[in-house]
Amino acid sequence: MGPSLQLERCATGIEGLDNILGGGIPRGNMVLVAGSVGTGKTTLSLEFLVRGAERGERSLFISVTEASAKLIQNLSTFEFFRTELVDQGSLVFVDLPVIYERLGLSNEELNPEEIGILIRTIRDLVRTLGVRRLVLDSLTSVCYRIHKDEQIRDFMLRLGEELKEAGCTSLLVSEIGPNPGRYSLHGVEEAIVDGVVLLWNARRMGDILRVVQVVKMRGAAHSRAQYVMELTPIGILMAPHLKGGREGGA
Amino acid sequence: MPPVDIGDRLRSLPGGSAVALKLDPREYADHYFAVLNATLRDVGSETNAHTVYVAVTSPAAFVWTLAQALDVPRERISFVDAISHIMMNYSNPLENATYVDSPRALEEIMLRVEFLLRKFPHPRSIVVIDSVNSLAIHNPPELLSEFFHILLNNLKSRSVLTLVLETSDEEQSGVEQMLNLVVDETIDVARAGR
Numbered sequence: 407m408g409p410s411l412q413l414e415r416c417a418t419g420i421e422g423l424d425n426i427l428g429g430g431i432p433r434g435n436m437v438l439v440a441g442s443v444g445t446g447k448t449t450l451s452l453e454f455l456v457r458g459a460e461r462g463e464r465s466l467f468i469s470v471t472e473a474s475a476k477l478i479q480n481l482s483t484f485e486f487f488r489t490e491l492v493d494q495g496s497l498v499f500v501d502l503p504v505i506y507e508r509l510g511l512s513n514e515e516l517n518p519e520e521i522g523i524l525i526r527t528i529r530d531l532v533r534t535l536g537v538r539r540l541v542l543d544s545l546t547s548v549c550y551r552i553h554k555d556e557q558i559r560d561f562m563l564r565l566g567e568e569l570k571e572a573g574c575t576s577l578l579v580s581e582i583g584p585n586p587g588r589y590s591l592h593g594v595e596e597a598i599v600d601g602v603v604l605l606w607n608a609r610r611m612g613d614i615l616r617v618v619q620v621v622k623m624r625g626a627a628h629s630r631a632q633y634v635m636e637l638t639p640i641g642i643l644m645a646p647h648l649k650g651g652r653e654g655g656a
Numbered sequence: 657m658p659p660v661d662i663g664d665r666l667r668s669l670p671g672g673s674a675v676a677l678k679l680d681p682r683e684y685a686d687h688y689f690a691v692l693n694a695t696l697r698d699v700g701s702e703t704n705a706h707t708v709y710v711a712v713t714s715p716a717a718f719v720w721t722l723a724q725a726l727d728v729p730r731e732r733i734s735f736v737d738a739i740s741h742i743m744m745n746y747s748n749p750l751e752n753a754t755y756v757d758s759p760r761a762l763e764e765i766m767l768r769v770e771f772l773l774r775k776f777p778h779p780r781s782i783v784v785i786d787s788v789n790s791l792a793i794h795n796p797p798e799l800l801s802e803f804f805h806i807l808l809n810n811l812k813s814r815s816v817l818t819l820v821l822e823t824s825d826e827e828q829s830g831v832e833q834m835l836n837l838v839v840d841e842t843i844d845v846a847r848a849g850r
Contacts, residue, residue, distance in 0.1 A: 650799030
């Protein structure tokens with residue numbers, strides 16, 4: 407068998423995750439980060455951006471639900487975060503509600519034309535700023551305003567194409583219930599994306615452990631094992647989820 | 657043959673060794689203090705090592721009091737405390753300790769050890785796990801075996817000296833058998849000179 411084509415990797419900078427992925431996310435991939443409340447989705451996404459900005463890759467956080475100022479304040483708990491990254495424009499925060507307002511997208515349900523405007527706006531931001539890493543937190547909140555499955559599919563396909571063309575690796579945060587049986591609100595999203603990183607709270611005799619599993623990652627031979635994740639001031643650390651001889655973890 | 661000093665035994669070990677320190681329950685206090693003395697004061701001071709102490713038997717605050725009596729400076733020891741929360745004894749957390757909810761959260765214990773080793777990088781590090789018996793009270797044997805296998809291999813690859821405290825009498829228990837499979841050697845404190 408000949409040597410396989412090795413895609414360029416976007417190292418997340420989260421050592422455990424990069425080990426799971428065999429070096430990082432293939433450059434330009436659009437990845438769903440799915441999990442219920444308190445599983446570390448936003449923290450993981452923020453570290454991905456901060457580590458990228460540190461490496462000279464301009465990083466963009468598009469926030470739908472939480473104000474940027476509060477997110478930046480939360481970043482100060484990371485010992486490796488420097489406010490200069492924000493001041494110098496290496497790490498950019500944008501509040502999507504502000505964009506909605508400026509674009510006049512005030513309807514509760516976005517129509518196809520408005521969805522197109524939203525995609526072009528994100529594309530222009532990425533191209534103008536030269537963004538190499540993007541986080542949308544959350545995709546679920548955006549999809550609340552896109553009611554038809556086929557429109558969600560179209561939105562994601564077009565967004566994915568634009569980001570891939572720009573060489574921009576993206577994480578789309580998906581909020582799901584604790585036992586959803588799928589990775590997104592509509593179940594459409596996971597079929598479109600290149601990767602799915604699933605986060606959940608596992609219980610062991612009443613104690614809660616944050617668990618992460620890479621379910622899918624196109625272009626990367628990756629581990630599908632479960633890992634426990636710890637959010638520390640020096641960044642996210644991961645260790646194997648102990649099974650103790652039991653299926654699905656003890 | 658004259659007994660060998662615990663400190664001498666530990667000093668003679670190659671980097672990355674994993675050692676079980678066997679304490680006799682009938683002389684627990686004496687043995688425990690001898691182990692702390694050899695580990696924290698003798699070996700720790702001489703090599704200027706940083707010690708990460710995983711407290712499962714007694715809260716970190718108690719061990720820290722003993723360490724202070726041995727003149728161990730704060731910057732040379734940090735704790736992973738996995739017992740204070742379940743003992744409802746968390747009102748005055750130590751500055752040099754990180755607290756895990758319960759001794760059942762074994763992966764979190766691993767990750768907090770990792771965190772402290774990264775936070776205090778040092779050419780010579782020691783990890784003390786106190787104790788395998790306390791962990792065995794809260795965890796099934798299969799889980800505990802998996803925990804020790806992963807943790808000790810990880811620490812070995814980073815040349816960290818790991819000491820696992822074990823309280824055991826003459827008869828070999830299941831815990832002791834498990835530990836024998838993962839450590840490089842066992843030091844019987846009752847037979848060692850102090």
